[in-house]
Amino acid sequence: MTTSLNPFDPDIESVARAFAERAAAAPDEALSRWRADTVSLSPVQRATGARLAASQLNWQAKAALGGSSPGSALLADWESDRLRAPYVPQLPLLTTRQTYAYCAGIVLQRGTPGAINALKQGRMILLGLRRETSTLANRGRGVYDDHIVVLNGGDGLRTARVFPACTEPGAQYSQRAAPKGTGRVDARYNDVIYKHAEGFDMNGDGIKEVGRLRAGTYFFGEKPKGHLKARAFQATRTQTAERDTDGDGRFNALDPSRIDPTTVGTTMYIHRGGTQASGNTWSAGCQTIPNDVYPRFLASMGQMSSFHYVLVDGY
Template structure:
C-alpha cells in the first residue's frame, strides 16, 4: 500500500480536514498487476488540537484556531510548553495488520511496531523544519491507524483524523474489498512536493 501526501494545513476546511491525499492499494486481493486509488487524508485536523480548545476565560488557547469547532485534544507535548502538539505519521515504511476490534463502526488497521510522528510544535497548522523538537519517536506508540473517515458526500466534509490515515466512508467498502480478509501489508508513506 502506498500513501501519497500533499502537505495541507491542519486548519483547512475550518479544521475538519480535506481529502487531498491518496492511498494506492497495489496488487489488490486476488488481482495481480492492479492498482486501486482511493482519496484519503494523511494529516490531522485542527478540531483535535488543544490549541483549538477554550480557556476558562472563554478565549481560544490559540487565536489562530478561532474558526475551528474543537472536539477533544490529542497529541503529546514534545516541546514542553504546556500544549499538546498535533502529530502526523512521518514519511516512511510501516507494517500494518487488522486492529483486533471495531473502530468507528468498521474494520481498521494498526502498525505492528511503534510509529514515528512529526509534531506541529509552533501551532501554525503545518509540519515544517521550523517546528522545534518535531520528530517524536515515542509519544504515539501504534495509534496512527488507517480507518474510515467522514463521507465526501456530506457538504461539511470531516476526515475524522487526529493524525490517522483516513479513507472517506463512501469509498471505504471498496477499500476494504481491495485488501481482502485479514490483510497484512507494508504501508509506504511519501511526501509529494
C-alpha cells in the same frame, strides 16, 4: 532501434527494463535508446520510467554509465529525484498500467527493502501519497486531498486501486483550538470547529501538539475489534510522528522538537473517516478514507490482514 510506444498507453516498464538490461554491456546504445524512447513521454511518465529503470541498475551498469558525461549526468539526475518530494498527479491516470507503473516506481524508489520485495513478489501493499495541507484547513476538519493506493501484483493482475484519503490531523483535535475565556488557547485557531484535544506536549510549553505519521514504511496488521465500528488496521511496531510544535498548522523544520519517535506507539491507524459530503475526515493523525468509499477500499483488500504501507510526502 527504438521501441514503438503506444501514445495513449506507453509500456513504460518495458522501456525501463530494456534500458537496465542494456546499460552494462552497451551504455552508449542504452542512453541513445533511452532518449529516443522517452522524448515523447509526459513529465510524469518520464519520471516514472526513470524510477523504474534506476531500481533495476546493478553496480556494473552504474559503473558503465558513469564512464561518460551523459551517463553520469543521468545517474546524478535520478539520484536528485530520489531526494526530492515527488510530484503527485491526480490519480488514477489514464490507464491501470500507467497508474500501477507510477505507484510502483515510487515504492521502488522510497520503500524499505521489505516493501520492495513484497512489490516484486506480487504481494499486496499500500502506498500513501500525501499533499501537505494545513491542519487549519476546512475549519480544522481535515481535507481528503491525499491518496491511498492498494497495489496488487498477484497472479499477474498488477492493479492499482486509488482512494481519496487524509493522512494529516485536523486542528479540531488541537488543544490550541480549545475555548479559553471569550476566545481560544491560540487566537490563530478562532475559526476551528473544536472537538477535543489529542496529542502530546513535545516542547514543554503545556500544550499538547497534534501529530501526523512521518513519511516512511510501516508494517500493518488487522486491528483487533476494528475501530469506529468497522474493520481497521494498526501498525505492528512503534510509529514515528511529526508534531506541530509551533502551532502554525504545518509540519516542517521550523517546528522545534517535532520528531516524536515513541509516544504515538501504534495508534495511528488506517480507518474509516467521515463521508466526503460531511466535510470531516475524523483524522487526529490516523490515515482515514471516506466512509462512502470505505467498503470499496475493504473489498480491494480482500482477506489480507497484513501488509507494508509506504507513506510519501509529495506535492
